Amino acid sequence: MTCRIAVFGTGYLGATHAACMAELGHEVLGVDVDAGKLAKLESGEVPFYEPGLTEVLERNLEAGRLRFTSSYADAAEFADVHFIGVGTPQKKGEFAADLTYVDSVIDQLAPLLTEPAVIFGKSTVPVGTAERLRARARQLAPAGDDVDLAWNPEFLREGYAVRDTLHPDRVVLGVDRALPGRAVEVAREVYSQLLDEEIPFIVTDLATAELVKTSANAFLATKISFINAMAEVCEASGADVTVLADAIGHDARIGRRFLNAGIGFGGGCLPKDIRAFMARAGELGADQALTFLREVDNINMRRRSRMVELARDAAGGSLLGARVSVLGAAFKPDSDDVRDSPALNVAGQIQLQGAAVTVYDPQAMDNSRRLFPTLNYATSTLEACAGADVVLVLTEWKEFRELNPDVLGTVVRGKVVLDGRNCLDVDRWRTAGWQYRGLGRAASEAVVG
Ligand code: UDX
Numbered sequence: 001m002t003c004r005i006a007v008f009g010t011g012y013l014g015a016t017h018a019a020c021m022a023e024l025g026h027e028v029l030g031v032d033v034d035a036g037k038l039a040k041l042e043s044g045e046v047p048f049y050e051p052g053l054t055e056v057l058e059r060n061l062e063a064g065r066l067r068f069t070s071s072y073a074d075a076a077e078f079a080d081v082h083f084i085g086v087g088t089p090q091k092k093g094e095f096a097a098d099l100t101y102v103d104s105v106i107d108q109l110a111p112l113l114t115e116p117a118v119i120f121g122k123s124t125v126p127v128g129t130a131e132r133l134r135a136r137a138r139q140l141a142p143a144g145d146d147v148d149l150a151w152n153p154e155f156l157r158e159g160y161a162v163r164d165t166l167h168p169d170r171v172v173l174g175v176d177r178a179l180p181g182r183a184v185e186v187a188r189e190v191y192s193q194l195l196d197e198e199i200p201f202i203v204t205d206l207a208t209a210e211l212v213k214t215s216a217n218a219f220l221a222t223k224i225s226f227i228n229a230m231a232e233v234c235e236a237s238g239a240d241v242t243v244l245a246d247a248i249g250h251d252a253r254i255g256r257r258f259l260n261a262g263i264g265f266g267g268g269c270l271p272k273d274i275r276a277f278m279a280r281a282g283e284l285g286a287d288q289a290l291t292f293l294r295e296v297d298n299i300n301m302r303r304r305s306r307m308v309e310l311a312r313d314a315a316g317g318s319l320l321g322a323r324v325s326v327l328g329a330a331f332k333p334d335s336d337d338v339r340d341s342p343a344l345n346v347a348g349q350i351q352l353q354g355a356a357v358t359v360y361d362p363q364a365m366d367n368s369r370r371l372f373p374t375l376n377y378a379t380s381t382l383e384a385c386a387g388a389d390v391v392l393v394l395t396e397w398k399e400f401r402e403l404n405p406d407v408l409g410t411v412v413r414g415k416v417v418l419d420g421r422n423c424l425d426v427d428r429w430r431t432a433g434w435q436y437r438g439l440g441r442a443a444s445e446a447v448v449g
Helices: 012-023 035-042 053-062 072-078 100-112 129-140 161-166 183-190 192-196 206-237 241-249 270-283 287-314 342-352 365-371 381-385 405-409 426-431
Strands: 004-008 027-031 066-069 081-084 117-121 147-151 171-175 201-205 323-327 356-360 390-393 416-419 435-438
Touching: 004 012, 004 072, 012 027, 012 053, 012 066, 012 081, 012 161, 027 072, 035 066, 053 066, 053 161, 072 100, 081 100, 100 117, 100 129, 117 129, 117 183, 129 147, 129 206, 147 183, 147 206, 171 183, 171 206, 183 192, 183 201, 201 206, 206 241, 206 270, 206 287, 270 287, 287 342, 287 390, 287 416, 287 435, 323 342, 323 381, 342 356, 342 390, 356 381, 381 405, 426 435
Parallel strands: 004 027, 004 081, 027 066, 081 117, 117 147, 171 201, 323 356, 323 390, 390 416, 416 435
Antiparallel strands: 147 171
16 A cells, blocks of 8 residues: 655655655655755755665656655645654763754644644654654644654664665554554554565554664664773783684674674764663663663773774874874765764874874765865875875775785885774785784784684
């Protein structure tokens, strides 16, 4: 069955969701206040880098199933299913989430809802937000209680956004259990193709659905900081964290995924989500439950400092005047997102200590330049590394993992490589005459296979 859907917000989440809902056969209107973004999307251009999304966008624009607008009136008239996919960034100078954009969608949309409608929130919000928004939407809407609001958290990863949206691990839906509306029935229609594939469909209350998302991200962040804490102990004891991760990861109860030690997590989700989670727990009087997340955050930030320390050591004790190349700027590969990017943070710290830093990233150059205009930027790996004293690999793009150390060795001044993501083949680099340092790994010995 075809639904008429509006998706508010056309960022990483909203644009992907809009295009994928059209891919499922629905008629979709993407809504945003940013005219520049809308113009790009209307012409088939994705305003950020996300593998596979351009094809889905083009196909559905052409089929006439997907359109874009800045008009809430058009959206309210066209659709009876509304998804909120706007951002919930960290408030300036605070841990809490800034809910301005989510609130504003409800404040602008609800007064226009004269007919029965269902609003699904997808943005990551502090627990309790959905209940508040549901009451406000019903209060503002002329259709009153014929407007239902449910929470349908999104778990997509950047770089895999299309696949994660069309083949999610689970669909979670939070509804008001006391006053159930049409949300469950409508969600079944919207996601009927996914649910036919027997993807688990978990219907729960609003608070639990909100918490599923925040606790999943808190768990993932904790897993990364756990292995990074082990990396610190490995550094102190001469052990190798990559072998340790492989070995403990074989235990199915632990699992190998998200146990890659390195310069830690960044991006638009994990860092701000764990902070907003702590802030919300504090408001609820449950702050003690999440004090460990402060340590998760601390461990994560310490890894960045450790990388700077290694660079300083590699430059002979001072970075003043050293030439440092940084390969990678995005917070992770297959993305151009530099929000809270560990790579750029490390590059910035090294520059502050007096080094000349040149950065190269396959996709994130424009975003990096906007955020860190004072760093030097190159247009290729070889250009970035020309004359370098130290090379840092800080985002594990495939093209960096597969770099040929013999070729790179011909352009640098010093053959020193620091692997901030433990993504290089240590033996290969050492055989090519490079001094290799990874995080959580012994300083000089070749790794025994
Ligand atoms: C995350 C969640 O995975 C996703 O479910 C949620 O919807 C949004 O937040 P994303 O931010 O796209 O997704 O990236 P993710 O792949 O989770 O990586 C987050 C950060 O952790 C990156 O900086 C990555 O480099 C780092 N990371 C990941 C590690 O340092 N080690 C690992 O083992 C895994």
